[in-house]
Each structure stands twice: as C-alpha cells, then as structure tokens.
Amino acid sequence: MWGIFFARYNPETLETFFGSGPFILANHYSEINILDKKLYTGTPLGFLLPHSSILSIMLFFGLIGLIIFFVYVFYILNKGRKTNTSMFLICLFILLNILKSDSILYMPSFFLYLTMFVSLKKVKKLFNLTIF
16 A cells, blocks of 8 residues: 555645645546456445555655654653653554554544553652562
8 A cells, every 4th residue: 555655645745844734645646547346346445545644644744744643652652651651652553553554544543542652641659660
C-alpha cells in the first residue's frame, strides 16, 4: 500500500507544508487505475489506505502538522518519563503502534490514544507500581 501511496502522492508546495485536509483520501486514490476486485473470486478489494498513521497525518496536515504532532508527543513522553514510568512505557508502546499502523484513523483508537497521552501529562505517579 505504501508504494501506491507514494506513486500517487504528488502534492503542490502549499499541500506539502500544510496538507490537504482530513478525509481527502477518496480524492487521493480516485485517479489510480487499479483492479477493484480480486482476480479469482471477484470479491471487492475495498478502500485503499496508506496503512500508516504517520503517512495519513502527513497527507492530511502536511509536514508542519506532522512536525507539530511529533514535537507534542515527544514533549509529553519526555515529561511523563520523569514523573510516571509505567504510563510512559504504555504510551511509548502506543506511539510505536501509531508508527506502524493506521489505527489513529478510527475513532475508538484515536480517543484511547488521546486519553492515554493526556493522562500521562496530567496524572503523576498514579500508575507507578512497585514490583517487589
């Protein structure tokens, strides 16, 4: 999917820096001439996504939005690392999941991620557990 994404991604200068806005993937993939059904079974293939939340953020909000996203996330992670180690590790795992999948596009996952990062910023030492 990333190959199709990069083959089709040809933004203008303004779009590169500021993005094309959310929910624009239909326009992004509408001009690609690919098969819409599986060859042998004839079942529909469905909608194509870049399968990466980072690529989606870059497409929607541009490089500036992507940089702001990373700066904010790393600020929260750095602040949380010092105050709440257990929650920091959970949020680090969530960040790695965001990097490899497109789960941020789905509302339940998005609100879960948002809640975890906000709680890392707000809650201090609540989830620090002593193992021994």
